[in-house]
Amino acid sequence: MSTSFTAPIKDPASILDHAMSWTAWLGDDLSIASHQVLADSNALIISQSQVQGGEVSWRVAGGELGRDHTVTVEITTDNGQVDQRSVTYPIRQR
Secondary structure: OEEEEEOOOEOOOOEEEEEEEOHHHHOOOOOEEEEEEEEOOOOEEEEEEEEEOOEEEEEEEEOOOOOEEEEEEEEEEOOOOEEEEEEEEEEOOO
16 A cells, blocks of 8 residues: 655755654554665655654655655565555745
8 A cells, every 4th residue: 555645845954853653554463574764866865764663753854945855655564564655745945
């Protein structure tokens, strides 16, 4: 299953923390075994990604002014299921 979201407008100079929860999708039986947080361009910098319970968090910085960047978050569960969600970051001067 793949789901997409749009984040609030991000200034290219801002450095923000974001998180995405899979708790409802995982239920009581599954946990996140591994994850990836990937940007569609080197202009958007992803750092400090981590898993805490059923949530993946990361820090986002930079971005190309006037462009909408996409960040893809992918998890693999402890039983091998894979889910992927995308967040679009509109990069605008604020």
